[in-house]
Amino acid sequence: MSGAYVWNLRDVDGTQVAAVGGKGANLGELSRIEGIRVPAGFCVTTDAFRRVMAQAPSLDDRLDQLSRLDPEDTEGVRALSAEIRRTIEGIAVPGELASAITGALAELGEDAACAVRSSATAEDLPTASFAGQHDTYLNVVGPAAVLEHVSRCWASLFTERAVVYRRRNGIDHRTVHIAVVVQRMVFPQASGILFTADPVTGNRKVATVDAGFGLGEALVSGLVNPDVFRVRGDEVVERTIAAEHRALHALPAGGTREVAVEPRRRDQPVLTDAQAVRLVRIGRRIEARFGRPQDIEWCLVDGDFVIVQSRPITTLFPVPVREGGDGENHVYVSVGHGQMMTDPMKPLGLSMWRLTAMVPMHEAGGRLFVDVAPRLAAPASRAGLLDVIGRGDPLTRDALETVLERDGFVPSFPDTAPGGPPVGGGPDPTETDPAVVAELIARSEASVAALERDIAAKSGPALFDFLSEAFEEHKRVIADPLNIRAIMVAMEATWWLNDRLQEWLGEKNAADTLTLSAPGNVTSEMGLALLDVADVIRPHAEVVAFLQGVEDDDFLDELAGLAGGAEARDAIEAYLDRYGMRCVGEIDITRPRWRERPATLVPVILDNVRNIEPGAAARRFEEGRQKAREKAEEVLARLRELPDGDRKADETQRMIDQVRAFIGYREYPKYGIVSRYFCYKQALLKEAERLVRAGVLSAGEDVFYLTFQEFQHASRTHQVDDRLIQRRKDAFRSYHALTPPRVLTSDGEAVTGAYRRDDVPAGALVGLPVSAGVVEGRARVVLDMAQADLETGDILVTAFTDPSWSPLFVGITGLVTEVGGLMTHGAVIAREYGLPTVVGVDGATRLIRDGQRIRVHATDGYVEILS
Numbered sequence: 001m002s003g004a005y006v007w008n009l010r011d012v013d014g015t016q017v018a019a020v021g022g023k024g025a026n027l028g029e030l031s032r033i034e035g036i037r038v039p040a041g042f043c044v045t046t047d048a049f050r051r052v053m054a055q056a057p058s059l060d061d062r063l064d065q066l067s068r069l070d071p072e073d074t075e076g077v078r079a080l081s082a083e084i085r086r087t088i089e090g091i092a093v094p095g096e097l098a099s100a101i102t103g104a105l106a107e108l109g110e111d112a113a114c115a116v117r118s119s120a121t122a123e124d125l126p127t128a129s130f131a132g133q134h135d136t137y138l139n140v141v142g143p144a145a146v147l148e149h150v151s152r153c154w155a156s157l158f159t160e161r162a163v164v165y166r167r168r169n170g171i172d173h174r175t176v177h178i179a180v181v182v183q184r185m186v187f188p189q190a191s192g193i194l195f196t197a198d199p200v201t202g203n204r205k206v207a208t209v210d211a212g213f214g215l216g217e218a219l220v221s222g223l224v225n226p227d228v229f230r231v232r233g234d235e236v237v238e239r240t241i242a243a244e245h246r247a248l249h250a251l252p253a254g255g256t257r258e259v260a261v262e263p264r265r266r267d268q269p270v271l272t273d274a275q276a277v278r279l280v281r282i283g284r285r286i287e288a289r290f291g292r293p294q295d296i297e298w299c300l301v302d303g304d305f306v307i308v309q310s311r312p313i314t315t316l317f318p319v320p321v322r323e324g325g326d327g328e329n330h331v332y333v334s335v336g337h338g339q340m341m342t343d344p345m346k347p348l349g350l351s352m353w354r355l356t357a358m359v360p361m362h363e364a365g366g367r368l369f370v371d372v373a374p375r376l377a378a379p380a381s382r383a384g385l386l387d388v389i390g391r392g393d394p395l396t397r398d399a400l401e402t403v404l405e406r407d408g409f410v411p412s413f414p415d416t417a418p419g420g421p422p423v424g425g426g427p428d429p430t431e432t433d434p435a436v437v438a439e440l441i442a443r444s445e446a447s448v449a450a451l452e453r454d455i456a457a458k459s460g461p462a463l464f465d466f467l468s469e470a471f472e473e474h475k476r477v478i479a480d481p482l483n484i485r486a487i488m489v490a491m492e493a494t495w496w497l498n499d500r501l502q503e504w505l506g507e508k509n510a511a512d513t514l515t516l517s518a519p520g521n522v523t524s525e526m527g528l529a530l531l532d533v534a535d536v537i538r539p540h541a542e543v544v545a546f547l548q549g550v551e552d553d554d555f556l557d558e559l560a561g562l563a564g565g566a567e568a569r570d571a572i573e574a575y576l577d578r579y580g581m582r583c584v585g586e587i588d589i590t591r592p593r594w595r596e597r598p599a600t601l602v603p604v605i606l607d608n609v610r611n612i613e614p615g616a617a618a619r620r621f622e623e624g625r626q627k628a629r630e631k632a633e634e635v636l637a638r639l640r641e642l643p644d645g646d647r648k649a650d651e652t653q654r655m656i657d658q659v660r661a662f663i664g665y666r667e668y669p670k671y672g673i674v675s676r677y678f679c680y681k682q683a684l685l686k687e688a689e690r691l692v693r694a695g696v697l698s699a700g701e702d703v704f705y706l707t708f709q710e711f712q713h714a715s716r717t718h719q720v721d722d723r724l725i726q727r728r729k730d731a732f733r734s735y736h737a738l739t740p741p742r743v744l745t746s747d748g749e750a751v752t753g754a755y756r757r758d759d760v761p762a763g764a765l766v767g768l769p770v771s772a773g774v775v776e777g778r779a780r781v782v783l784d785m786a787q788a789d790l791e792t793g794d795i796l797v798t799a800f801t802d803p804s805w806s807p808l809f810v811g812i813t814g815l816v817t818e819v820g821g822l823m824t825h826g827a828v829i830a831r832e833y834g835l836p837t838v839v840g841v842d843g844a845t846r847l848i849r850d851g852q853r854i855r856v857h858a859t860d861g862y863v864e865i866l867s
Contacts, residue, residue, distance in 0.1 A: 005048040006100040009041050009183070014290075019045045021119030021179040026290075026310050033289050036282065037306045039115070041183030042104040046121060048097050049154050049178050055091050059084060063173055066158075071167040074160075081163045085155040093147050101150065102143045105182065113185035114140045115308070118153040120162075120178045134162060134178065138215060139185055146182060153180045186306050188299035190270045191215055192226055195313060196283045197293035197748060202316045202741075204293060204748035207231045207280040211270035212242075227269050229276040236273040271300070279305055286310050293748075317738050319748045320362035320369055329409050330746035331376060332369035333389075333396060335361060337742050340802040340824050341585045342367070344735035347728055349588035351707035352680065356474045356673075366735035369744060376404060377413045391495060392821030394768060395840055399743035399753035409745070434661035436482055437520060441665075444672040447477050451676060455683050463687055464712040467680060474676055483669060490662040491823050493655045500655075504648060505638055508859050512772040512831045513631040514656055517624030520664035522671045523825060524832045526579050527806040528617040530601070534608035535615065536571040540564025547606055553599045572598065572605075581678035584785050584804045589677050589684075590704040594804075600786045604807045611792045611811050620810070624834055632656050666828055670803060687715060696720055705729055752842070760862040765841050765848070768820065769861035770827035773836030775814040776866070781850040782808075795856060797848050801826035809833050814856040816863055818844045838863055 012020050012028025020028065020043040031038040053059060062084050069076045093101070108114065118134030135156035137149045156162070157178040166173060192211040197204045210226035230238040271279070279298060282305055287294050293316055297309040320332060335353075336342040344366025345353070353368060354361045361368045375381045382404075390397035404410055451470060458466045477483065494511045501510040517524075537543050542562045547555070556572060559565035580595030594600055632653075639649040688700035688711075696718050697703065703711050705728035706720070714720045741750035755766045777795045782788045788808055790796065795814035798805070806829045809815065813836070820826055820839025830837035836858035844863070848854060853866040 003100055005045055005051075005097050006104045007043045007045060008104070009038070009043065009181070012043060017121055018177075019043075019047070019179065020181075021046065021121050021177075022311070023117060023119035023309060024179050024181050025119075027181060027183075027308075029289065030286065030307055030310055033285060036286065037304065039183040039186055039306060039308060040108060041114075041181060042107075043119065044101060044150055044180040044182065046177035046179050048100075048180075049157075051094060051097060052088070052091050052151075052154060055094075056087055059087060062087075066163065066173055071164045077163055078160050081158045081160050084158040088155040088158070089151050091151070093151065098147060101147060101182075105143055105146055108182075108184050110143060111141060113187075114146055115181075115183045115185050116140050116146060116149040116153060117181040117183070117309075118156050118178055119181050120157060121176055134159065150180045150182070154178055183308070186299050186301050186308070188215065188301050188306070189213070190300040192270070192298060194279055194283045194296040194298055195293070196280070196287040196296070197313060197316055198230070199295075199313060199315065202748045202750045203745075204319065205232055206237070207283060209271065209276050209279060211276075213270055227271065229271065229273070231276055231280045234277050234281075236276055239269070239273070241269050275300070282307070314734070314737075316748065317741060317744065317750055318364040319744065319746060320364040320371075322362070328746070329373060329411075330371045331373045331400065331403055331410060332362060332364075332744040332746075333372050333400070334740050334742050334744070335368040335370060336740055337393065337396065337819050338821070338824065339587050340800045340819060340826055341587050342740050342800055342819055343585055343588075344732060344738075345585075345588040346590040346704040346732055347707050348684075348704045348711065349590045351709065352589045352677070353587055355471050355708060358475060358479055364744070365738045365740060366732060367740045372400070373410055376400065376410045379412065392823050393742070393840060394755060395753035395842070396742045396821075397753070398756065399741075399751040402751050402753065403743065403745060434657075436486055437662065437665045437668075440480070440483055440486060441520075441668060443480070444477060444668070444675075447473060448672065448675045448679070451679050455679055458683065459687055459690060461712070461716045463683055464708075464715060467683070467708075470676075470680070474673075477672065478669060486662055486665050487669065489658055490666045493658040494663065494823070496655050497652070497659060500648075500652065501635060504642060505635060507635065509769060509772040510631070510635060511659060512770075513834070514628055514635075515659055515663050515828075515831045516628040516631075516834050517621045518628075518660050518664045518832055521667050521829070521832055522664075523667040523803040523806050524664075524829050526582070526803070527808075527810045527829070527833070528621060529575055529578070530604060530807040531608055531612055531617040531620075531810055533571045533575050534605055534612060535617075537564075537568045537605065538609045538614065540568060543568045544606070544609060547602050550599055550602045553597050555602075556598060572601070575601075581674050582804045584802065586674045586677070586802060586804060589681050590701075593678055593681070595678070601807070603786060603788055604811075607788070607790050607808075607811050611790070616810070620833075624832065627834065628660070663828065663832075666823070667803065667825060670825065684711070687711075691715065691718070691720075694718060698722070705732070760860070761864065764857075764862040764864050765844060766862050767816070767838040767841035767844075768822065769837075769858050770820065770822050770839050771815075771830035771833075771835055771837040772859040773814075773834070774855065774857050774859065775836045776853065776855040777813050779816075779848050779850065779852045779854045780812075781845050781848060783845065795854060797844055797850075797854075799845055803829070809835055814858065815839075816841055816844050816848070816854075816856060818842060 007020060009028050009031055012024055013032065014025050014029040016028065017025045024043040027038060030036055062080060066080050069080065071077065116137045118136065120134055135153055137152065140146055140149050157176065166176065190211055190213055192209065195208045198206040198208055209229040209231065211229065212226045225242040227242055228240040229236050283294060283296050286296060290310065290312065293313045294310045295313045296307060299306045299308060350363050350368060359370055361370055372385060375385045386397055386400060389400065455466060497511040497514060498509055501507040540563060543559065543564050546562055556569050559569040576595050576598060581593050583591050583593045585591045636649045636653060639645050639652055642648060684703065685700055688697060688703040691697045691714060692700050696714060697720060702725050705725045706714065742753055743751040745751065757766055760766055775795065777793045779797045780790055780794045781797045783799060785805055785808065790808065790811050792811065794812050795816065796808060796812045797816045800817055800819040803825045805826065809829060810833065815830055815835055815837040817826060817839045818841055827837065827839060836856050838856055838858050838861055841863060848865060855864045855866055857863065
């Protein structure tokens with residue numbers, strides 16, 4: 001080291017990101033790995049950057065302005081960031097800092113050609129790569145040129161792309177500083193990028209080498225096409241040679257130029273297979289040092305590899321970590337896709353769901369997965385699993401079948417248990433008495449009431465002991481054979497009706513109409529009940545005007561002073577008493593419930609006031625029931641005209657009775673779960689506030705970043721690791737950038753699945769039909785229920801819909817989601833409302849623009865974009 005401003009790379013390690021930035025820290029760590037060649041150089045530290053920034057006080061005001069700009073305000077961001085860059089580049093480098101830089105440069109050789117690279121404190125990190133966001137300059141010659149390009153690197157902290165990237169990742173501009181790495185330039189015969197995991201599939205056992213002639217900057221910048229080698233183990237398993245090679249070469253006086261490669265070399269690969277394999281071995285050593293897959297920039301100089309950068313591959317979805325690592329192959333199925341909540345969950349939410357789940361679950365990227373490899377290994381259980389999954393989500397089934405096609409990945413073992421569906425069992429579902437629904441609901445209500453009564457007085461370690469017992473009761477209620485049979489009756493009857501009526505009558509998805517307005521569905525009742533709330537509010541203009549300005553959650557207390565306000569408040573309070581434990585993403589206990597944030601419901605209530613006529617709830621329910629009755633009479637009459645028609649009609653009547661009696665109960669177990677969750681949460685937040693008062697926690701919601709077990713330990717010991725909480729917050733923020741796959745293997749491969757259909761028009765978006773009909777209208781792409789602004793006739797397009805979205809269903813004419821299955825909550829409610837719906841449309845919120853006109857073919861399962 002030579003003071004606060006310049007550090008030799010040999011003195012830097014991975015712990016010094018705050019001083020030398022992510023790139024500098026990684027290069028310092030690389031230089032410590034035996035046998036890894038890294039060009040000599042030094043870091044101009046973040047202290048130097050802060051020194052320069054202090055010479056321009058006016059930058060404070062501009063940074064304030066920048067922080068207030070919407071990242072979508074392209075022109076504003078471009079203009080202000082350019083102004084900040086010009087100011088920084090215009091600041092003269094202070095004398096003592098310039099002397100420190102030129103002194104370190106002299107050790108490399110004053111006239112040595114250098115690479116000058118930006119190294120920000122928020123780049124090349126496990127949670128944010130910032131790859132390509134800041135500037136790099138190659139073949140910089142002479143002290144004056146180096147100083148000039150150091151200033152340019154400082155200014156590149158405020159490139160438009162870096163500013164927007166920070167805002168979208170929730171990173172404050174003032175918390176990020178920039179160092180500069182200056183290294184002796186290398187002049188390679190070839191260079192490129194090594195990914196130690198396949199960047200497309202995520203497979204950790206397949207490395208990808210991109211290689212081009214000359215300097216690697218041409219390849220990194222996309223100026224040239226590389227040769228591509230895919231390497232598994234010590235073997236190149238795939239090789240793609242670029243049709244034409246160009247290269248970026250250094251000029252003697254500094255700078256670079258693009259040149260064509262001599263014709264005699266165009267048919268030769270940039271690397272031999274042996275060189276590609278040798279490079280991957282080096283990459284594996286680097287990966288082991290950093291503990292995660294790496295994106296490595298390399299150069300080939302005189303037959304030897306030189307490493308000029310390594311950063312984590314932040315776009316890969318993490319692989320679940322198994323304690324001890326059993327070395328076996330595993331196949332993980334996403335829990336979030338089944339629960340219609342693919343957002344990341346906070347640690348407390350993850351651990352609570354795992355503690356109350358009926359099967360072991362594994363965590364990765366803030367999401368939960370179930371390992372189905374054991375079921376896939378046994379032929380009979382495999383068939384049952386694929387059948388049930390395929391009926392619900394064909395994409396997941398196809399992804400599993402893709403994995404099964406890989407020779408030897410999932411071994412085949414003899415069956416140790418009977419085949420069939422993975423859940424259910426017991427007597428023939430057709431023999432189940434519909435009266436069990438009332439009995440099951442009564443049991444659940446009694447269990448929740450006992451929980452509310454008994455948990456009230458618990459605190460401290462006693463609370464956690466009580467909750468551990470409550471979780472067992474929670475699982476007992478879910479696992480009750482009668483409960484599972486009642487759910488399976490509804491599903492089996494739905495499948496039976498769809499299969500048989502298509503076979504006998506050519507009717508597609510007949511159950512969609514036969515289930516309209518089925519009784520006892522707590523989720524569809526929730527949507528209709530909000531229409532009744534709107535009916536109470538609609539006549540009172542003063543209340544409506546007041547609600548249009550609501551921003552805070554304390555608005556209910558203010559309603560009483562308005563004309564009609566007391567009635568409005570009572571109606572909303574009654575709704576919250578019944579449904580206030582619900583919210584978007586409700587499987588995550590840390591998500592704010594409607595009772596906690598009632599303002600979330602106000603936009604939906606106002607949409608109902610504006611778009612829906614009085615008395616709509618009862619009228620719509622009755623209309624649906626009538627349509628279902630008429631459809632039943634129609635299909636039964638048509639069946640009786642067929643050969644053996646009386647038998648077919650009698651069987652169909654029994655199944656219609658079954659589905660009408662049980663499909664509504666399909667939604668109740670989830671309602672019971674979230675009711676219990678709200679009890680748990682209220683008690684845990686009281687305990688968190690106790691720890692805040694004791695000075696153990698800074699804020700009550702910090703416990704959301706602890707697991708249940710860690711929270712229990714904090715309650716007992718009054719000790720919390722604040723650094724752990726901060727790391728968890730940073731990680732949670734980074735998880736939002738990851739897209740969870742439906743299926744993930746233990747090799748890290750994300751398998752998406754495909755519909756493999758040829759019966760849809762060219763250009764149509766394919767999905768799964770779950771509620772029949774054809775509807776055309778304006779697409780409203782909504783990612784946040786609280787931001788919904790819907791008009792009559794709109795088609796809602798969103799990523800997923802859990803039960804909390806059902807109040808929106810009453811005001812739209814169609815629904816398209818990226819995630820979903822035949823028996824997921826959104827599909828069940830869509831059928832009960834008669835809402836044409838296609839789910840599982842991959843990329844729908846990206847491919848369909850808000851305001852476009854679309855046609856939803858919900859009987860055949862595809863969406864056409866009309867304008």
